[in-house]
Amino acid sequence: MLKKKVIVARKDATLKTLLKQNGISPLEYFIIVKKTIVHSLDKKIKTGTRIEAYPKIAGG
């Protein structure tokens, strides 16, 4: 089922690392931190930060 995914950082790490650990591809999902879309995967994320991943869809 298509739906958004939510993860919470368990330790300080880059976004890239956290996404990889949770099997989320930024090609397939918009990555949202604090309600804002983030494109830079090198962004450092602090422990406890909520990361949301919204599926990219193309249909019309």
Add this chain to the structure above:
Amino acid sequence: MTERYKVQELLKQIGKQGQKALLRSKIAIIGCGGLGSVLANNAVRCGIGSIILVDSDRVELTNLHRQILYTEEDIGLYKALAAKRNLERINSDVKIDALIARFDYKNAEKIIKNCNLVFDGTDNFETRYIINEFCVKNRIPWVFASVTATLGYVMSIIPGKTPCYKCLMKSFPLAPPTSRTVGVLNAAVNITASFQFLEGLKILLKKSYSKGLLYIDAWNETIEKLQIKRDPNCQVCSKIFKKAQR
């Protein structure tokens, strides 16, 4: 002013002046599938003066559960032509041009030229990049939307004022989920397209439009607004912003 729009004109957001503005407006709807059907239906009913419909596909039986412009009689017909015929039955005062074509680099400029607004009813990322490129270049506002399964997105793109589609969609999956692989809920299409149309209406009426990306989960009754930052190095829109700042 015609009797037809009397009730719509009562809305303080529209009024007689707003109705006149709509009657003077020209829009293009790129893609006449699920989103395009709802967009065209609303556009014609509310009295937008001139509409260009662009689609190269024919109506199929599997379209009918969500593409509200078509009936069983239309199966096998070109969508653009069937849509034009059915829309003219709703409001014969609206000028409707139907173009049986894929929107591409060759015809983009000619189609959107002189339009006040472009609606995205396409079903792929690549065509949206083309819409974005030409709309930004020609400073024509457009409203992006996509819908699959029970989810939808809507975003108003105003060149020189908002981030563009390229700022939003820097990369995309080569094989995204589609209605053919995961299905699509007709109510999700209607809700998403209605929000998309509403955004376009606000832009045509020069009212405040939604900033950011609207995310709709129709099944779970959820609507969220996500913030998007403009990419200062965007290949498509950064030049427009630099000119605006001068």
